[in-house]
Amino acid sequence: MANRAAGSPLTLFTGHEVVVDGALLAGADGVVPGLGNVDPVRYVQLFDAAGAADWARVRELQDEVAELFEIVFQASGVSGEAAGLGAFKTALAHLGVIASNRMSQPVPSLEGDTVARITAIVDRAELSA
Secondary structure, eight states: OHHHHTTOOSOOEEOOGGGHHHHHHTTOOEEOOGGGGTOHHHHHHHHHHHHTTOHHHHHHHHHHHHHHHGGGGOOSSOOHHHHHHHHHHHHHHHTTSSSOOOOOTTSOOOOTHHHHHHHHHHHHTTOOO
């Protein structure tokens, strides 16, 4: 509110995947979520719906994005960026956007059951590359 009252000298963004709806409702200018690399279409739809003040649609899309964000909680034995970035890379590899989910050393790539859980979530989200 203070930014708006001052004539909006700051451009405000959120990077957190699951609060995009609230940030836009509060007046954010845009979003830069990592999950946007995996599902750019829904984030564009969400942003456009917020611009049209279609808050019911925003909520629906935010719920769908939150379901997809569950990919970051599937890894075991790694945490933080390794789990999040690894999940994003695994999803992108599954979608054929990138060649593999290989991580930079010394971070291990996600594999096995973790990959299976992530790809199942991605498949349920019905994404396309």
